[in-house]
Amino acid sequence: MKPARLVVYVCFLKDATADVIPKMVHELMRLRVCESTDGHLVRLPELPGSLLIVPQATLGGRSKAGRLQYHGNACRAEAEALFAAFAEQCGVALQEKSAPDSGSVVLHGTYGSRQMLELESDGPGTSLLEF
Amino acid sequence: MKPARLVVYVCFLKDATADVIPKMVHELMRLRVCESTDGHLVRLPELPGSLLIVPQATLGGRSKAGRLQYHGNACRAEAEALFAAFAEQCGVALQEKSAPDSGSVVLHGTYGSRQMLELESDGPGTSLLEF
Numbered sequence: 001m002k003p004a005r006l007v008v009y010v011c012f013l014k015d016a017t018a019d020v021i022p023k024m025v026h027e028l029m030r031l032r033v034c035e036s037t038d039g040h041l042v043r044l045p046e047l048p049g050s051l052l053i054v055p056q057a058t059l060g061g062r063s064k065a066g067r068l069q070y071h072g073n074a075c076r077a078e079a080e081a082l083f084a085a086f087a088e089q090c091g092v093a094l095q096e097k098s099a100p101d102s103g104s105v106v107l108h109g110t111y112g113s114r115q116m117l118e119l120e121s122d123g124p125g126t127s128l129l130e131f
Numbered sequence: 132m133k134p135a136r137l138v139v140y141v142c143f144l145k146d147a148t149a150d151v152i153p154k155m156v157h158e159l160m161r162l163r164v165c166e167s168t169d170g171h172l173v174r175l176p177e178l179p180g181s182l183l184i185v186p187q188a189t190l191g192g193r194s195k196a197g198r199l200q201y202h203g204n205a206c207r208a209e210a211e212a213l214f215a216a217f218a219e220q221c222g223v224a225l226q227e228k229s230a231p232d233s234g235s236v237v238l239h240g241t242y243g244s245r246q247m248l249e250l251e252s253d254g255p256g257t258s259l260l261e262f
Contacts, residue, residue, distance in 0.1 A: 032197055033199065054255065058256035061259070117251070120247070127190065127192050
């Protein structure tokens with residue numbers, strides 16, 4: 001079976017602190033958003049399903065006069081540290097909660113780098129979570 | 132040159148009316164979010180770049196106790212009509228504003244159907260616009 005995979009785009013705003021990360025990880029692990037082979041919505045750790053985390057500072061943009069401004073985003077150094085902590089805590093949680101033979105891992109992009117993304121989705125569903 | 136392409140995920144909430152559609156289309160056409168071949172951010176109609184519109188009712192979900200609820204979404208019949216009007220008005224605007232030989236078109240999914248999405252992105256940027 002091809003692993004089910006969840007893609008998470010993450011952006012930290014100005015007032016974000018490390019306290020928010022365990023809440024994000026908890027929500028991500030308990031949310032029933034992954035489709036199992038029999039069509040039920042299950043939690044990510046219930047599947048042999050890896051998680052891809054994409055740093056996406058553009059999510060914090062506000063449109064003004066035809067351009068996007070990013071005044072509300074955390075500064076780069078802070079966002080980079082928060083992103084690294086989030087990816088690490090997701091890895092620990094997924095390993096703890098998944099079956100030992102699931103082979104599920106956390107994959108992530110590099111904060112601040114331009115990178116390629118390829119995505120193939122059967123019945124795409126995009127959800128928005130704010131913390 | 133491979134056409135630059137913008138992917139728009141759209142969800143209509145309960146209080147949405149047809150009045151909002153011209154505002155959405157206007158913003159989409161004027162927003163500098165597309166990268167030209169020389170790396171500048173330009174408006175979609177400035178490129179030979181098609182627009183893909185994906186109906187995405189899941190965007191309206193609110194997380195509650197590990198599940199997503201959709202009480203805030205427009206009902207299916209209304210959302211379907213708004214989606215059709217939005218896709219049509221995008222098509223008209225893109226044709227009006229693009230160069231005649233651009234070959235740019237509006238493509239869209241079918242509201243309420245399960246469908247495949249394949250996406251390949253060089254430096255993905257996700258923006259959030261609320262109307």
